[in-house]
Amino acid sequence: MNETCRFCRRPLPRPPRWSDGACDAPACRHAATTAALRRWQQSREELRAAARSVAREHAVELGLPAEAAPPVNLLPANGNRLRTLPDDRRERFLHHLRGLLAAVEAHGAAGDANITETAPVAETAPVAENPTAVDHACATCRGRCCRLGGVRHAFLDGPTIARYRRDHPDATAADVLAAYAAKLPDVTYENSCVYHGRLGCGLPRAMRAELCNTWMCDDLVQHLRGVTDGAADPVLLAAVEDGRLHRVALSVGPARREVELPDASAAGARGAGPG
Numbered sequence: 653m654n655e656t657c658r659f660c661r662r663p664l665p666r667p668p669r670w671s672d673g674a675c676d677a678p679a680c681r682h683a684a685t686t687a688a689l690r691r692w693q694q695s696r697e698e699l700r701a702a703a704r705s706v707a708r709e710h711a712v713e714l715g716l717p718a719e720a721a722p723p724v725n726l727l728p729a730n731g732n733r734l735r736t737l738p739d740d741r742r743e744r745f746l747h748h749l750r751g752l753l754a755a756v757e758a759h760g761a762a763g764d765a766n767i768t769e770t771a772p773v774a775e776t777a778p779v780a781e782n783p784t785a786v787d788h789a790c791a792t793c794r795g796r797c798c799r800l801g802g803v804r805h806a807f808l809d810g811p812t813i814a815r816y817r818r819d820h821p822d823a824t825a826a827d828v829l830a831a832y833a834a835k836l837p838d839v840t841y842e843n844s845c846v847y848h849g850r851l852g853c854g855l856p857r858a859m860r861a862e863l864c865n866t867w868m869c870d871d872l873v874q875h876l877r878g879v880t881d882g883a884a885d886p887v888l889l890a891a892v893e894d895g896r897l898h899r900v901a902l903s904v905g906p907a908r909r910e911v912e913l914p915d916a917s918a919a920g921a922r923g924a925g926p927g
């Protein structure tokens with residue numbers, strides 16, 4: 653542990669207030685933040701270079717023409733393992749769903765200020781403007797954000813269930829429960845949403861929570877800024893977690909081809925996050 657500031661060399665307070673070896677002086681804070689940002693940018697460049705290298709090695713598999721040098725867009729990666737959905741997680745989720753159904757039954761969509769219908773999916777989904785680009789990006793990432801869907805709730809709430817009931821006026825509460833239960837995949841990612849399976853989300857968009865239909869992570873937003881949906885220009889997508897490259901995919905028009913790295917730790921830079 654340094655005893656002096658790495659920039660001004662004055663003694664650091666005990667215990668140090670920052671973990672970056674810099675003191676509280678504004679100039680040192682600025683220098684430390686700038687250095688962290690540079691390291692972060694450098695690690696992102698290293699990851700892009702690693703993705704290009706993987707793409708060159710797997711050019712045939714990816715269908716990448718020899719002379720092509722597509723841009724590389726970094727995305728998050730879900731690196732969790734798949735396993736059979738345990739009965740207790742399935743049951744906890746269904747318990748949550750029964751509670752939502754009971755609340756909607758008791759209060760109705762309009763009868764309770766806490767349970768209001770959401771707008772129709774098509775109106776609330778900015779992803780609808782870029783369906784191919786979003787599909788390709790999220791399929792390469794494999795749903796890092798779905799890990800926040802928790803082990804039991806899948807972000808489903810009163811408004812979502814009220815909307816589903818409105819769209820299926822003849823369905824009983826038991827029918828709704830059965831419809832949602834039928835979409836649970838047998839195999840899901842550990843420590844993620846119950847619907848998060850090998851092929852992505854098991855729920856059709858019309859059954860998902862509004863958040864699931866509208867959420868875009870920062871990397872996805874950045875990616876969409878640089879592409880035209882379904883365009884023929886190839887783009888390399890690189891899925892990264894904890895500074896490690898997990899997958900590289902080539903997105904060209906409607907096609908996405910992917911290379912999974914056998915050992916994610918063997919390629920890519922470390923420390924992609926700031927600091």
Ligand code: SF4
Nearest residue numbers: 790793795796797869
């Ligand atoms: S929104 Fe972002 S984190 Fe979520 S699946 Fe898509 S790329 Fe991954």
Ligand code: SF4
Nearest residue numbers: 798801845848853864
């Ligand atoms: S319901 Fe689907 S989109 Fe929403 S968190 Fe679960 S797997 Fe992800």
Ligand SMILES: [Zn+2]
Nearest residue numbers: 657660675680
């Ligand atoms: Zn200092």
